[in-house]
Amino acid sequence: MAAPLRPLTLEGPLPGSERRKQRGASPEPRWLGAAPALTLAIFLLPVLLGLAGTWGPAFGFLPALGGTRTSLQPWRELIQAPGLGKAVGLALFTGWTSTLLALFLAMGVLAAWGDSRAFAIAHRLIAPMLAVPHAALAIGLAFVIAPSGWLFRVAASLSGGDRPPDILLVNDPWGLALVLGLVLKETPFLMLMALAAMGQTRVRDSLRAARSMGYGPVTAWGKVVLPQLYPLIRLPVFAVLAYGLSVVDMALILGPTTPPTLAVLVFDWFNDPDLRMRFMAAAGAVLQLGLVVVSIAGAWAAERLIFRSTAHILANGRRGGGRAFGRAIAGLSTAALALALLSLAALGLWSVADRWRYPDPLPAAFTPDHWARSLPGLGHPTLVTVTAGLGATAAALLLALGCLEHEHRAGIRPGRGAAWLLYLPLLVPQIAFLFGLQVFLSLTRLDGTWAALIWSHLLFVLPYVFLALADPWRALDPRYARIAACLGATPGRIFLRVKLPLMLRPICFAAAIGFSVSAAQYLPTLFAGAGRLPTLTTETVGLSTGADRRVVGVYAFVQMGLPLLMFVAALAGPALAFRNRRGMHP
Amino acid sequence: MTAAGLHLDGVALRLGGRTLIPSLTLTVPAGEIVTLTGPSGSGKSSLLDFVCGTLAPAFEPEGRIFLNGRDIGSLPPEQRRVGILFQDDLLFPHLSVAGNLAFALPARIRGRAERRARIESALAEAGLPGFGDRDPATLSGGQRTRVALMRTLLADPQALLLDEPFSKLDPPLRARMRSFVFGHARRRALPTLLVTHDPDDAAAAGGRVISLGYAASGGNNNQVSGLTLARGREE
Numbered sequence: 001m002a003a004p005l006r007p008l009t010l011e012g013p014l015p016g017s018e019r020r021k022q023r024g025a026s027p028e029p030r031w032l033g034a035a036p037a038l039t040l041a042i043f044l045l046p047v048l049l050g051l052a053g054t055w056g057p058a059f060g061f062l063p064a065l066g067g068t069r070t071s072l073q074p075w076r077e078l079i080q081a082p083g084l085g086k087a088v089g090l091a092l093f094t095g096w097t098s099t100l101l102a103l104f105l106a107m108g109v110l111a112a113w114g115d116s117r118a119f120a121i122a123h124r125l126i127a128p129m130l131a132v133p134h135a136a137l138a139i140g141l142a143f144v145i146a147p148s149g150w151l152f153r154v155a156a157s158l159s160g161g162d163r164p165p166d167i168l169l170v171n172d173p174w175g176l177a178l179v180l181g182l183v184l185k186e187t188p189f190l191m192l193m194a195l196a197a198m199g200q201t202r203v204r205d206s207l208r209a210a211r212s213m214g215y216g217p218v219t220a221w222g223k224v225v226l227p228q229l230y231p232l233i234r235l236p237v238f239a240v241l242a243y244g245l246s247v248v249d250m251a252l253i254l255g256p257t258t259p260p261t262l263a264v265l266v267f268d269w270f271n272d273p274d275l276r277m278r279f280m281a282a283a284g285a286v287l288q289l290g291l292v293v294v295s296i297a298g299a300w301a302a303e304r305l306i307f308r309s310t311a312h313i314l315a316n317g318r319r320g321g322g323r324a325f326g327r328a329i330a331g332l333s334t335a336a337l338a339l340a341l342l343s344l345a346a347l348g349l350w351s352v353a354d355r356w357r358y359p360d361p362l363p364a365a366f367t368p369d370h371w372a373r374s375l376p377g378l379g380h381p382t383l384v385t386v387t388a389g390l391g392a393t394a395a396a397l398l399l400a401l402g403c404l405e406h407e408h409r410a411g412i413r414p415g416r417g418a419a420w421l422l423y424l425p426l427l428v429p430q431i432a433f434l435f436g437l438q439v440f441l442s443l444t445r446l447d448g449t450w451a452a453l454i455w456s457h458l459l460f461v462l463p464y465v466f467l468a469l470a471d472p473w474r475a476l477d478p479r480y481a482r483i484a485a486c487l488g489a490t491p492g493r494i495f496l497r498v499k500l501p502l503m504l505r506p507i508c509f510a511a512a513i514g515f516s517v518s519a520a521q522y523l524p525t526l527f528a529g530a531g532r533l534p535t536l537t538t539e540t541v542g543l544s545t546g547a548d549r550r551v552v553g554v555y556a557f558v559q560m561g562l563p564l565l566m567f568v569a570a571l572a573g574p575a576l577a578f579r580n581r582r583g584m585h586p
Numbered sequence: 587m588t589a590a591g592l593h594l595d596g597v598a599l600r601l602g603g604r605t606l607i608p609s610l611t612l613t614v615p616a617g618e619i620v621t622l623t624g625p626s627g628s629g630k631s632s633l634l635d636f637v638c639g640t641l642a643p644a645f646e647p648e649g650r651i652f653l654n655g656r657d658i659g660s661l662p663p664e665q666r667r668v669g670i671l672f673q674d675d676l677l678f679p680h681l682s683v684a685g686n687l688a689f690a691l692p693a694r695i696r697g698r699a700e701r702r703a704r705i706e707s708a709l710a711e712a713g714l715p716g717f718g719d720r721d722p723a724t725l726s727g728g729q730r731t732r733v734a735l736m737r738t739l740l741a742d743p744q745a746l747l748l749d750e751p752f753s754k755l756d757p758p759l760r761a762r763m764r765s766f767v768f769g770h771a772r773r774r775a776l777p778t779l780l781v782t783h784d785p786d787d788a789a790a791a792g793g794r795v796i797s798l799g800y801a802a803s804g805g806n807n808n809q810v811s812g813l814t815l816a817r818g819r820e821e
Contacts, residue, residue, distance in 0.1 A: 485638075583722060
């Protein structure tokens with residue numbers, strides 16, 4: 001399957017866009033022309049409102065809680081909060097380390113393995129890997145690396161220990177477990193974005209040229225491809241960095257506790273029964289935003305510095321072998337993939353484990369009891385997850401298709417500045433604006449409603465759906481639409497009868513991505529749902545810190561299984577619909 | 587203008603300040619196949635796009651187009667009743683052969699049985715009876731070209747544009763497809779414009795041959811060699 005994501009495009013009457021009217025073309029319905037503006041409003045408005053609604057309380061202004069005068073008091077309290085410095089340090093350490101490692105691993109795998117046949121197969125696995133929610137992966141990873149987890153059981157059953165070692169591996173004070181979890185989750189994402197971007201550049205030609213001049217594969221990649229590729233995946237890298245710096249759900253499960261990372265600290269303050277803590281929490285949320293802004297600026301500066309100071313290396317003519325590097329990357333990536341798969345398997349195993357004494361490598365007996373006990377409680381969160389996921393995905397598809405069809409009919413070329421707008425919800429830390437958004441939602445009595453829940457998910461679903469759909473849509477042979485018009489079909493009929501069916505595969509794929517993004521949302525569900533609309537993710541994360549591993553295993557397994565099921569359906573649907581159409585299979 | 591046929595009146599095409607076609611006035615009467623030749627980039631295909639209303643927005647066209655007396659230049663493509671065939675057949679891969687033909691058949695032909703009969707007779711006319719349920723991807727090149735022509739004709743066009751429709755076919759097949767396509771165009775008395783590089787196409791078309799040429803050197807945009815009108819072999 002062609003990689004569906006590309007970082008650098010959006011259209012609409014936006015900076016850098018170019019618009020020309022096609023002569024003699026059918027007049028475009030007004031509602032379609034409004035699609036880009038509506039799309040932007042739908043996802044920019046909540047972010048801006050949310051930021052404003054957080055900045056107010058950060059400076060003492062929140063009338064609902066008696067804050068009617070602006071002051072710097074929240075900031076004074078924030079600075080004196082115990083553990084703040086360490087929490088900031090942990091956020092910076094885990095965010096930067098995980099991003100750099102994920103980037104290194106993703107680039108390394110592409111450089112060392114990008115041309116192999118094994119990679120062509122692995123490529124198909126990347127997208128489903130993205131569908132695994134952060135929380136499920138984190139829980140599974142904890143099951144594997146904890147002192148009483150799988151790895152130590154296997155080690156102990158070989159060496160003969162009978163008690164788990166007394167060391168802190170999950171929730172370690174350095175945040176290393178969190179870094180590991182983030183690396184496992186973000187590496188496939190960066191690989192997918194890089195693969196999509198490589199479709200835009202003439203990577204293979206460049207690589208072939210460099211190889212024929214005697215450059216080793218890894219050196220050729222580093223000297224020829226990377227300088228072309230990095231600018232194209234800069235925004236996804238920034239999104240990964242922003243996410244790593246401010247993640248809450250994974251940090252709750254894997255991260256340090258005393259103190260936790262800044263985002264978790266702020267999250268705890270927002271949840272404190274003492275409502276006055278919210279002012280300090282809001283100030284912390286603004287600080288979190290600052291951390292991300294400064295980090296992104298730092299990443300940008302570092303990129304320029306590195307490319308400038310290494311320019312002479314590109315020209316020094318050294319061909320390098322890179323074989324050792326290739327072997328190292330191969331080992332690392334295989335270990336990472338194995339760890340990720342083990343983690344997911346651990347969820348399933350614990351969910352059916354009966355007696356599983358340390359250090360047995362496998363349970364002594366299996367039982368369906370945990371499933372039977374959990375099923376009644378799973379029903380409602382599953383329903384909420386499915387409803388929110390389908391609702392947000394459907395809305396995102398409608399908006400994205402509207403924008404793309406408008407782009408086609410109005411003859412607009414996508415602008416570059418627009419990509420930043422599209423990425424905005426992925427760059428602004430969730431904790432930095434969701435509280436403010438909740439303030440506005442409760443003012444309008446929308447908090448805890450389905451509309452608020454779906455809208456809050458839509459903010460994060462829309463960019464992914466758009467990115468997944470835009471490339472294949474723009475790559476569709478425009479002559480199909482032209483010949484349909486010459487056969488007498490109106491633009492509406494062309495859209496419904498020609499473009500939609502031809503695009504069924506990428507549409508279903510985008511929908512599956514959208515659903516998995518929605519299903520994984522933790523903070524938006526808590527804030528917009530006001531605790532009244534629990535999803536599998538909020539329930540699973542809630543259980544993960546205290547409950548029995550077996551029950552957590554059941555919840556996390558379902559949380560992971562639902563998006564995967566959607567991916568299977570998204571792949572099977574078009575394949576089945578076009579089983580007798582050879583031209584529809586790539 | 588009330589004359590029958592396709593009439594181009596002072597048609598000019600520019601792209602990014604460069605003049606592709608300075609000015610072309612041409613009447614194609616019903617049943618004549620006029621051949622347009624010229625080097626790549628001379629604007630032949632763009633001229634066809636202009637006539638059927640699908641010219642890319644980057645072009646700056648001028649002039650008027652009349653079809654059987656109707657001024658179609660400002661109509662959207664679906665209202666012009668101009669059929670077109672490309673070198674790729676562009677059969678919709680998601681539809682069956684019959685589905686492709688039904689897509690073209692106007693909605694005013696009502697009733698399932700009537701529509702199916704029209705499609706079946708079109709298939710028979712193309713020498714492909716019973717091919718309706720086939721997946722277009724399973725047809726041979728010649729079969730696909732024939733289905734593509736029948737699809738174009740079922741939309742009931744009043745003029746036909748052919749954009750190198752035979753260039754991707756093997757030489758022996760090319761001759762058969764030429765006579766098939768040209769035969770249909772003449773039988774229906776369609777004014778037809780053919781764009782081609784192949785002198786044999788022009789000879790078989792039997793109508794006038796128009797060379798579109800331009801001087802690309804020197805960067806002088808006004809240096810256009812102009813149009814040469816030549817008499818092709820008359821029937």
